[in-house]
Amino acid sequence: MASNSFGKFFTLTTFGESHGDCVGGVIDGVPSNFILNLNLINEEFKKLVPDYKTFFTKRKETNLPIFLSGIKNSKTLGSPIAFTIKNDDYKSKDYNELEDVFRPSHADYTYLKKYGIRDANGGGRASARALAPIVVAGSIAKQFLKSLNIEINAYTSQIADIKLDKHYSKLDINNKNNNPVVCPDDKKANEMEKHLEDISVKGDSTGGVVSCIIKNVTVGLGDPLFEKLNANLAKAMFSINAVRGFEIGSGFKGTEKNGSTQNDNFIINNNKIKTSTNNSGGIQGGISNGEDIYFNVGFKPVSSIGKEQKTISVEKKSVNIKIKGRHDACCVPRAVPIVEAMAAMVMFDSFLQCNALNIHE
Numbered sequence: 001m002a003s004n005s006f007g008k009f010f011t012l013t014t015f016g017e018s019h020g021d022c023v024g025g026v027i028d029g030v031p032s033n034f035i036l037n038l039n040l041i042n043e044e045f046k047k048l049v050p051d052y053k054t055f056f057t058k059r060k061e062t063n064l065p066i067f068l069s070g071i072k073n074s075k076t077l078g079s080p081i082a083f084t085i086k087n088d089d090y091k092s093k094d095y096n097e098l099e100d101v102f103r104p105s106h107a108d109y110t111y112l113k114k115y116g117i118r119d120a121n122g123g124g125r126a127s128a129r130a131l132a133p134i135v136v137a138g139s140i141a142k143q144f145l146k147s148l149n150i151e152i153n154a155y156t157s158q159i160a161d162i163k164l165d166k167h168y169s170k171l172d173i174n175n176k177n178n179n180p181v182v183c184p185d186d187k188k189a190n191e192m193e194k195h196l197e198d199i200s201v202k203g204d205s206t207g208g209v210v211s212c213i214i215k216n217v218t219v220g221l222g223d224p225l226f227e228k229l230n231a232n233l234a235k236a237m238f239s240i241n242a243v244r245g246f247e248i249g250s251g252f253k254g255t256e257k258n259g260s261t262q263n264d265n266f267i268i269n270n271n272k273i274k275t276s277t278n279n280s281g282g283i284q285g286g287i288s289n290g291e292d293i294y295f296n297v298g299f300k301p302v303s304s305i306g307k308e309q310k311t312i313s314v315e316k317k318s319v320n321i322k323i324k325g326r327h328d329a330c331c332v333p334r335a336v337p338i339v340e341a342m343a344a345m346v347m348f349d350s351f352l353q354c355n356a357l358n359i360h361e
Contacts, residue, residue, distance in 0.1 A: 018127030019124070022087055023084075023129060027070070027081040035076075041065065042064050044138070047337040055197055063085055067083045087129070099120045101313045101319055104311055105303035108120070112314075134342060138338075138343075138345055141348040150215070150217055152347070153340070154213075154343070156183040157211040158209035159195060160199075160208065171185065205302035205304075207332070213293070214294070214343060217288045217291075219287075222354075229288055229350055241331070243297055247295060249295070264276065273290075274291070297335075309322075
């Protein structure tokens with residue numbers, strides 16, 4: 001398994017399994033002499049720990065990242081930043097009956113066929129717990145981006161068939177912190193909560209959409225042909241567990257339009273070249289054009305459900321299973337900080353790659 005690193009100039013290599021002693025990572029390419037706010041990193045990381053709602057997992061890993069290298073007196077040294085995150089609140093016995101069966105829509109079968117071995121406890125490396133180091137690296141990237149005035153905000157825009165019908169510019173994104181589903185619209189958030197409570201009681205799950213907006217982006221990030229900014233964002237999002245869809249700008253709705261209504265006309269605004277609309281989602285030809293970058297990430301329903309399901313055992317026998325353990329009814333709210341983190345890593349990696357370029361006004 002040799003694909004546990006992400007990024008070219010700002011890189012993260014992660015390690016660890018769901019029920020192992022810890023998860024962690026090594027971040028390389030961090031510029032030196034930058035003062036990190038470690039409290040902000042901890043605050044970002046705490047967003048992964050859900051409140052005790054009926055529709056969230058009851059697994060509550062409260063340990064914060066422990067930094068082993070690369071930082072002295074909150075200042076980056078320019079050397080690799082290594083960190084660990086202790087696992088404490090896992091219950092491997094919940095998976096004893098799943099050792100010899102393939103759970104529907106999980107990675108059990110593909111991992112076993114590819115590697116000849118798998119960790120059945122919590123899904124091992126395929127668990128969402130393995131994504132925790134991403135939030136640490138993303139938080140560091142976000143602090144660098146903030147110094148460049150680049151802001152990244154993600155939020156829940158849909159759960160099941162309950163979706164926001166307002167453009168992101170009409171929303172107060174800060175309202176997302178007022179509810180457990182991380183939705184900036186109070187009315188829709190209440191509907192989403194009720195739906196998640198209902199399906200959780202039934203032992204079922206559902207999917208949804210996380211939307212993300214990146215503001216104040218420098219013109220010129222991204223390189224054709226195979227380092228396009230939108231392509232790298234798409235790959236980053238598809239690296240997150242349970243992601244099944246990605247669209248940027250007008251996305252699939254744009255396929256219903258004519259070129260005359262889809263095209264973004266150029267205009268002069270405050271003596272700068274801008275576009276009158278932003279159907280492109282802030283990226284043209286794989287390069288940022290200075291407008292807001294916005295995209296949607298679609299998540300499938302959580303695969304671990306309490307309902308009885310039919311499956312196959314390792315011995316190729318038909319069996320019925322009822323998955324035990326602690327699982328989310330929907331992963332979307334807890335995926336919001338992960339989407340932000342992956343977006344931050346892509347943007348900062350692109351900035352470092354293009355830093356030597358002379359962008360002409």
